[in-house]
Amino acid sequence: MTAPTGAAISIAGCGKTYPDGTRALSPVDLEVKAGETLVLLGPSGCGKTTLLRLIAGLETPDAGGRIAFDGADVTALPIEKRNVGMVFQSYALFPNMSVIDNVAYGLRVRGVATAARRAQAASVLTMMRIEALAERRIDQLSGGQRQRVALARALAVRPRVLLLDEPLTALDAALREHLRSEIDALLRRLAITAVYVTHDQAEALALGDRIVVMKNGAIAQVGTPREVYFRPADDYVAGFVGITNRLEGIVRNGRFETAAGILPVAAPDRAKAHLLFRPEAVRLVSPAEATLVFQVAQVEFQGPRQRVTLNAGDGARIIAEAPADLDLAAGAAIGLALDANRYTLA
Amino acid sequence: MKTHRLTFAFQLFVTLLAAAFLMVPAGASILAGFTANYFRGVSSGLTLDWVKQVLALYSDTIWLSIGIALGTLAATLVLAVPAAWALVRRPSRLARIVEEVVTLPVAVPGLALALALILAYGAIREFRMSPAFILTGHVLYTLPFMLRAVMAVLAAVDIRSLEEGAASLGASPLQRFFHVVLPNAKGGILAGALMVVTLSIGEFNLTWMLHTPLTKTLPVGLADSYASMRLEIASAYTLVFFVMIVPLLLALQLFGRTTGSAR
Numbered sequence: 001m002t003a004p005t006g007a008a009i010s011i012a013g014c015g016k017t018y019p020d021g022t023r024a025l026s027p028v029d030l031e032v033k034a035g036e037t038l039v040l041l042g043p044s045g046c047g048k049t050t051l052l053r054l055i056a057g058l059e060t061p062d063a064g065g066r067i068a069f070d071g072a073d074v075t076a077l078p079i080e081k082r083n084v085g086m087v088f089q090s091y092a093l094f095p096n097m098s099v100i101d102n103v104a105y106g107l108r109v110r111g112v113a114t115a116a117r118r119a120q121a122a123s124v125l126t127m128m129r130i131e132a133l134a135e136r137r138i139d140q141l142s143g144g145q146r147q148r149v150a151l152a153r154a155l156a157v158r159p160r161v162l163l164l165d166e167p168l169t170a171l172d173a174a175l176r177e178h179l180r181s182e183i184d185a186l187l188r189r190l191a192i193t194a195v196y197v198t199h200d201q202a203e204a205l206a207l208g209d210r211i212v213v214m215k216n217g218a219i220a221q222v223g224t225p226r227e228v229y230f231r232p233a234d235d236y237v238a239g240f241v242g243i244t245n246r247l248e249g250i251v252r253n254g255r256f257e258t259a260a261g262i263l264p265v266a267a268p269d270r271a272k273a274h275l276l277f278r279p280e281a282v283r284l285v286s287p288a289e290a291t292l293v294f295q296v297a298q299v300e301f302q303g304p305r306q307r308v309t310l311n312a313g314d315g316a317r318i319i320a321e322a323p324a325d326l327d328l329a330a331g332a333a334i335g336l337a338l339d340a341n342r343y344t345l346a
Numbered sequence: 347m348k349t350h351r352l353t354f355a356f357q358l359f360v361t362l363l364a365a366a367f368l369m370v371p372a373g374a375s376i377l378a379g380f381t382a383n384y385f386r387g388v389s390s391g392l393t394l395d396w397v398k399q400v401l402a403l404y405s406d407t408i409w410l411s412i413g414i415a416l417g418t419l420a421a422t423l424v425l426a427v428p429a430a431w432a433l434v435r436r437p438s439r440l441a442r443i444v445e446e447v448v449t450l451p452v453a454v455p456g457l458a459l460a461l462a463l464i465l466a467y468g469a470i471r472e473f474r475m476s477p478a479f480i481l482t483g484h485v486l487y488t489l490p491f492m493l494r495a496v497m498a499v500l501a502a503v504d505i506r507s508l509e510e511g512a513a514s515l516g517a518s519p520l521q522r523f524f525h526v527v528l529p530n531a532k533g534g535i536l537a538g539a540l541m542v543v544t545l546s547i548g549e550f551n552l553t554w555m556l557h558t559p560l561t562k563t564l565p566v567g568l569a570d571s572y573a574s575m576r577l578e579i580a581s582a583y584t585l586v587f588f589v590m591i592v593p594l595l596l597a598l599q600l601f602g603r604t605t606g607s608a609r
Binding site for chain 1: 504508510514529
């Protein structure tokens with residue numbers, strides 16, 4: 001099987017209001033580059049699945065919305081004319097067909113002859129390392145096997161775009177991690193354009209070339225996993241993607257002033273500001289070398305590292321990760337260094 | 347263990363008693379159909395004459411019943427299967443209302459339904475005189491059973507997701523219907539068919555109002571024979587009815603079971 005060439009997706013002003021008046025998605029603009037894996041991340045009800053279904057053609061956007069694949073307008077096309085591959089949370093495998101017939105179904109409706117389509121489907125099964133399951137019935141498969149069959153079925157038609165709607169949510173944690181890395185390797189090998197919906201931040205960080213964090217039917221932030229992780233756009237994104245520290249203060253004369261000290265920042269003056277950063281984004285240094293100084297409240301030794309709870313002067317507490325060999329004692333003063341690309345000032 | 351055995355014996359006794367209560371009259375009736383003279387009892391000798399007479403007198407009602415049952419089945423399949431598909435894939439308020447309206451004939455007495463049909467279409471002479479008039483009543487009456495059975499199975503297999511899956515692979519709505527919807531609705535269609543054929547063959551209320559002397563179905567013929575014929579003929583007629591409907595029921599049951607386990 002040759003690698004399918006992915007299409008670039010261009011979404012302009014696409015919103016979705018359901019007939020009963022609920023607005024699932026405010027008009028959004030989004031570009032997905034050819035061959036990239038874009039993850040839509042957010043809690044349930046944030047509009048991520050609606051956006052995916054708009055791209056798929058399972059829903060039509062409100063008037064004014066436009067979706068294009070490689071520049072060609074597909075807004076009016078139903079899903080069956082868009083040449084997309086889709087993996088559903090429920091897998092949506094056909095119980096009336098064997099595994100290989102499921103995988104060959106897209107070729108069947110395209111009029112490929114029986115022998116040819118079975119051969120083609122068999123090669124996709126081999127690629128997914130599930131050729132042994134070819135003649136099984138769907139109800140004889142485990143969850144992980146079903147997920148692989150669903151992926152094989154979506155890839156067999158060599159889609160321009162692969163759409164995945166929480167494909168791992170129904171699986172247990174260990175299997176989820178295993179399949180996650182498998183999907184990651186596959187998407188990279190095929191260089192297919194993929195849009196992946198999940199509510200799991202670990203999945204999003206591991207799989208995405210870029211992540212779109214969504215909130216209440218709108219986009220909260222678009223960025224690489226590192227950008228979203230280390231420089232979240234706001235409290236919401238920070239809170240959704242792991243543990244975040246937050247320091248209150250003001251910005252004056254290019255300095256962020258807070259109870260623990262100051263930090264030079266490149267930002268205009270602001271009467272109310274807060275600094276967001278990750279526990280592992282900081283370096284603990286001697287108080288003499290630092291402009292931010294905290295008091296050690298608690299040290300938790302975890303083997304490879306230690307987790308340190310620090311008190312700022314105003315009662316705020318932050319969490320920092322420190323190397324295992326750093327000598328820390330509760331009550332001692334400690335300095336904190338923070339690189340400019342590892343925090344967000346909001 | 348001992349109490350368990352006692353309970354079992356008691357349950358068996360009650361079950362056998364109930365079965366006997368139902369089976370003895372049926373058995374007596376079957377026997378009457380073979381008895382030369384019922385009032386003199388079996389000692390008068392066994393005969394197939396009554397059955398022969400029934401076939402000579404009433405074979406047209408038997409064929410008409412079979413014809414109407416098959417016609418009703420065909421009509422309900424054509425109407426209910428696509429309707430169930432449409433109602434399940436777009437669950438809206440309108441869909442709920444349609445479902446309720448279609449289900450109404452189950453709650454309305456057959457006689458009232460028949461009267462309504464006669465009032466509405468009785469003036470169309472050709473229609474009133476043809477078996478299609480009875481067929482229409484049977485379709486109205488049995489449609490909800492087929493509709494419900496198919497809808498239940500389509501909802502259980504999550505047909506919307508399956509259809510979206512098929513659509514994502516490029517299948518047109520028609521291909522989706524024949525490749526995905528129909529095969530996965532098979533269990534419900536068979537269950538519905540069982541109900542429809544059984545109800546149609548045994549239907550009396552409606553049919554009694556709708557029939558003409560030239561369009562008598564088996565149950566109407568039965569009532570006729572009970573009222574005007576010798577008891578032996580009526581019994582032999584009942585026997586013919588049993589012979590017709592029991593294998594049909596068994597076949598459909600068996601068919602339903604094999605496809606049920608295949609899913």
